Amino acid sequence: MTENTRVLLALLCTLTAWIGVWVVAVVRWVARGRNRWLAHLLGALLGIVAAFGAFCLSGALLMPGTGETHRRTSGLASWVGWCCG
Numbered sequence: 001m002t003e004n005t006r007v008l009l010a011l012l013c014t015l016t017a018w019i020g021v022w023v024v025a026v027v028r029w030v031a032r033g034r035n036r037w038l039a040h041l042l043g044a045l046l047g048i049v050a051a052f053g054a055f056c057l058s059g060a061l062l063m064p065g066t067g068e069t070h071r072r073t074s075g076l077a078s079w080v081g082w083c084c085g
Helices: 003-031 036-062 068-084
Strands: none
Touching: 003 036
């Protein structure tokens, strides 16, 4: 897989997470009869958080490193350490 493909996949994962969380938050908030403007604001903020997490995870797993095995293992370990630490 080329570096351009990996970057495209990382951005696609980020965008998908943002849109998915935004839509779910808005649909659930509006279904309860709440304010639509606040629903979209909440959805956008939660989507940003989800997109950041997807960006970190996809960057750790997809971006190139020195070796294929080394890259996946160290990338995932550093991401888990960063999130839990």
